[in-house]
Amino acid sequence: MSLFKNVLYFQAGLGVLANMFLLFFYIFIILGHRPKPTDLISCQLTFVHIMMFLAGGDIWLTDIFETLNIENDFKCKTIFYISRVMRGLSICNTCLPSVVQAVTISPSTSLLAKFKPRLKMYLIYAFFCIWSFNLLYSSNQILYVGGFTNLSETNQMKVTKSCTLLPKNYIIKGLILTVSISRDVFLVGVMLTTSTYMLNILFRHQRQCKHLHSISYLRASPEKRATQTILLLVVFFVVMYWVDFIISSTSVMLWMYDPVVLTVQKFVMCAYPTITPLVQITSDNRIIIMLENMQSKHRQNFF
Numbered sequence: 193m194s195l196f197k198n199v200l201y202f203q204a205g206l207g208v209l210a211n212m213f214l215l216f217f218y219i220f221i222i223l224g225h226r227p228k229p230t231d232l233i234s235c236q237l238t239f240v241h242i243m244m245f246l247a248g249g250d251i252w253l254t255d256i257f258e259t260l261n262i263e264n265d266f267k268c269k270t271i272f273y274i275s276r277v278m279r280g281l282s283i284c285n286t287c288l289p290s291v292v293q294a295v296t297i298s299p300s301t302s303l304l305a306k307f308k309p310r311l312k313m314y315l316i317y318a319f320f321c322i323w324s325f326n327l328l329y330s331s332n333q334i335l336y337v338g339g340f341t342n343l344s345e346t347n348q349m350k351v352t353k354s355c356t357l358l359p360k361n362y363i364i365k366g367l368i369l370t371v372s373i374s375r376d377v378f379l380v381g382v383m384l385t386t387s388t389y390m391l392n393i394l395f396r397h398q399r400q401c402k403h404l405h406s407i408s409y410l411r412a413s414p415e416k417r418a419t420q421t422i423l424l425l426v427v428f429f430v431v432m433y434w435v436d437f438i439i440s441s442t443s444v445m446l447w448m449y450d451p452v453v454l455t456v457q458k459f460v461m462c463a464y465p466t467i468t469p470l471v472q473i474t475s476d477n478r479i480i481i482m483l484e485n486m487q488s489k490h491r492q493n494f495f
Contacts, residue, residue, distance in 0.1 A: 210469035241465035
């Protein structure tokens with residue numbers, strides 16, 4: 193078990209460092225340059241992922257709370273609430289880049305092309321809606337989280353060393369589950385639909401380029417690289433999300449969390465926030481050029 197704990201610490205450390213680097217980079221881009229719509233989403237997504245590591249992984253924020261004289265029940269509700277909000281924001285902000293990129297690469301004759309001129313304004317509306325929804329929706333669930341008591345006397349389910357889930361009424365449980373599944377299925381459906389649409393555009397573009405004997409342009413296209421990165425992240429997110437969903441749903445239905453299963457779920461939950469910044473760093477030419485310039489300046493100063 194200590195080996196799993198060390199793996200989680202390493203994963204969290206790598207994920208936080210990579211996301212912190214990306215967060216500062218996107219803040220620099222947004223404040224000092226003309227950001228692309230996807231930059232605004234990526235900046236928000238990196239912040240969400242950092243908070244997921246601090247709260248959802250139950251690694252650092254819990255340790256910070258334990259050093260303070262804070263009531264255990266309040267600590268559990270706070271960590272659970274932040275974790276639920278960030279999980280919802282993660283799937284929402286993962287859905288947005290695929291939608292934005294589908295609009296961006298859509299041909300001028302398509303219906304999506306009319307959204308291009310005001311895309312940034314629509315994004316601001318989308319940010320407001322997803323934050324409002326997730327902050328309000330997750331607030332009802334903190335009523336069913338509490339500090340650890342005596343599990344032999346109550347029908348509680350221990351989810352961490354100090355926090356438990358309290359039993360819910362069947363109607364409330366069914367309502368919360370229905371809303372959660374509806375939200376997630378809708379967003380995953382949007383991701384898969386826009387991904388299919390983008391793949392169709394890429395294949396059609398590739399056929400045209402072959403016909404025109406200009407494959408070199410297709411390979412160098414920034415739009416194609418950005419689209420491929422988004423498609424890769426969407427596929428990885430969908431796989432990790434459903435693994436996490438199956439583990440979580442099975443544990444709730446059986447009303448039992450095995451410590452090993454809980455550790456595996458934490459690893460799966462943090463896999464996407466760890467991989468995403470690494471993929472973005474290696475695929476964004478602006479970051480690669482910036483790192484190369486820093487390396488060349490360092491060499492000049494050294495010699």
